[in-house]
Amino acid sequence: MSKESLLPLLARHVLAHGLGQASLRPLAKAAGTSDRMLIYHFGTKEALLADLLGFVAGTYAQALDAALGGERAGTRGQALARILAHAQSEAMQPFMALWWEIVAGAARGLTGFALAAQAIMSELLGWLETQMPERDPDPRGGARYLLALIEGTLMLDAVGHGETAREGLLASGLSPA
Amino acid sequence: MSKESLLPLLARHVLAHGLGQASLRPLAKAAGTSDRMLIYHFGTKEALLADLLGFVAGTYAQALDAALGGERAGTRGQALARILAHAQSEAMQPFMALWWEIVAGAARGLTGFALAAQAIMSELLGWLETQMPERDPDPRGGARYLLALIEGTLMLDAVGHGETAREGLLASGLSPA
DNA sequence: GACGTCTTGTAGCAAGTGCTACGATTAGCT
DNA sequence: AGCTAATCGTAGCACTTGCTACAAGACGTC
Secondary structure, three states: OOHHHHHHHHHHHHHHHOOOOOOHHHHHHHHOOOHHHHHHHHOOHHHHHHHHHHHHHHHHHHHHHHHOOOOOOOOHHHHHHHHHHHHOOHHHHHHHHHHHHHHHHHHOOOHHHHHHHHHHHHHHHHHHHHHOOOOOOOHHHHHHHHHHHHHHHHHHHHOOOHHHHHHHHHHOOOOOO | OOHHHHHHHHHHHHHHHOOOOOOHHHHHHHHOOOHHHHHHHHOOHHHHHHHHHHHHHHHHHHHHHHHOOOOOOOOHHHHHHHHHHHHOOHHHHHHHHHHHHHHHHHHOOOHHHHHHHHHHHHHHHHHHHHHOOOOOOOHHHHHHHHHHHHHHHHHHHHOOOHHHHHHHHHHOOOOOO
């Protein structure tokens, strides 16, 4: 079992159970090894977590490319709707739960978390920029504006204020009225 | 030492060190008691956490009222700037770090976390509604729109994408150009 | 003073934590 | 074949976790 072949299994466990419960022995069982081997491969739990978060960020990038093909949106509102539908889909729910744990770690200054979070946000921002309407007057600023709005919406979703977010988007003038 | 007199001390410790490291013995030491007493008063760590998060939510409500007095903003942009300045202030930094942990817990479905998060968001939303400009065409929707934008901005701040958020706000048309 | 309830200290338990020591197996290279 | 280095299993260590058992003081009520 190589390091690389372990990462997907570890990620699966973390997506399902969260980072808080991610201790070596359960992780090892989920990956079909022993804690001894995890330490052997990664050296330290901290290093394991850093590698794991990097892997998750990479997986997210792939999922984004796969799910949201290339053609440009007609309006900012369409780009917004498209990405919200993706993030709110059933399949992305485990990732979203993990995402807020990554944000919390980044806010506490944990380096591995901050790096993964920045990578994921950069990925999403890059995708948003390619999605901006063809003759948008300010694609760069617009993409960043949408990014803030999207993340705020997803956060409100996560804490049970989804309806609040929906009304906010309606009032933003972006939604297809 | 009553339950109520313990809560501020416990909150201080959690704000400084985070929820992840919040185990009974360190908490007890920070509050000047023993783990035995914490269990005696709260019954369970889970119950302690729920009480503690409720207390933090209440404290946040007070801080909001105290720091951001009553007079209405002239424009949506002013309301936005005002609350962002508050949330990004040095004094609020420990609370913001704790906030993302609360969000992460809520996203994982932990009841105490979800309740506290909803209370805090409702408080902020209520305050935003009182701050909307006098002749705003849609104060209800506008407040919700601002809420999403604010939380997205704060999240990007937390993960080191503060500059991204700033550019997004500039492109929103809300900032005093 | 007697009684029962509330409060608190000291010890400790069973389980889980990250990590290490040591030995056995395997693989690759000469 | 013989040697070296990578890979892995078994035990275990020192420590922390949430929580409990047991007993002693504090305190108001009769």
